[in-house]
């Protein structure tokens with residue numbers, strides 16, 4: 079929040095200059111604003127925030143010139159939060175801990191040093207991800223060539239939205255991990271948010287009720303974020319366990335960048351835009367490295383539109399791949415993974431004879447978003463738990479007068495309306 083306050087201060091000065099059409103403050107002028115003890119941050123952190131602001135201004139200036147149709151605005155919004163940043167020279171790495179200074183006279187942030195943490199890291203950034211803190215670190219990319227591993231067992235991974243991952247090895251085994259749990263959580267979130275936003279659009283902005291609906295939104299967002307992350311980890315864990323069990327030495331993860339860009343309807347577009355395959359790729363990479371496997375990624379262009387047995391080109395409609403030429407039939411995502419083998423390892427493999435299906439994890443049914451929104455514990459100190467949450471009741475519910483301390487509402491009991 080302190081960094082957010084700094085950003086807001088710098089932004090205010092710049093905005094004022096734009097408004098009054100005086101000379102825009104440059105880097106040094108902005109830096110001098112934050113001199114002294116005004117902000118409880120390390121001087122290098124302050125500099126980093128200023129640097130980010132200046133970069134934003136420069137980028138906006140450029141984009142306004144080259145892409146006027148984008149209607150880019152200069153920074154104007156107040157920020158409540160901003161990541162804390164430390165350049166490499168401000169970070170102290172000791173034997174068992176990492177010390178991040180917060181400025182003279184203030185306690186430093188001290189984090190236990192994870193195994194494998196380099197002695198001389200690059201810049202560091204501390205970010206809030208909605209569920210916890212992430213520590214981002216700049217590292218030099220290793221320049222080793224992507225090895226064309228020969229020999230050993232290879233696997234290719236086709237990431238998908240319907241199925242989180244489909245894996246095919248060159249030993250005739252395949253695994254399909256369903257993305258059903260993740261999809262159902264996201265669907266629940268979209269429906270619930272839609273309903274709340276509809277309610278909120280009828281409230282006066284800034285009113286108590288408006289605020290409370292805002293808190294409900296953030297609670298739902300954070301909870302579903304954690305649930306989805308959990309399932310992503312469980313799914314990729316199953317994928318890597320499968321690879322370990324099959325003695326895989328090298329994994330190729332296809333990059334589905336092209337798929338997402340294709341516009342194909344409102345619902346589908348929403349699903350595609352919420353598909354976080356980058357996370358899957360990252361988790362697979364981390365987990366496979368830990369298991370001692372080689373992991374690399376590259377294009378998956380055309381892998382899902384060719385027949386694995388005769389090469390006939392055909393874009394499948396449903397989840398089943400059926401070749402019109404040779405009569406081949408198989409699972410669409412496994413077809414994608416099989417076709418990746420020639421791209422990744424330069425060898426054609428036969429369609430797997432044995433396909434295992436797994437779910438990422440078991441989640442409770444989320445068919446009734448309204449009910450589970452109601453079930454969430456009321457915040458203590460927000461007065462009665464009633465008004466906001468009880469609005470989410472589906473059927474004919476009613477608050478029975480004299481029910482013990484409104485317990486029915488707090489515990490989410492479904493009270494049917496009876497003629498009293």
Ligand SMILES: [Zn+2]
Nearest residue numbers: 385388401404
């Ligand atoms: Zn065919």
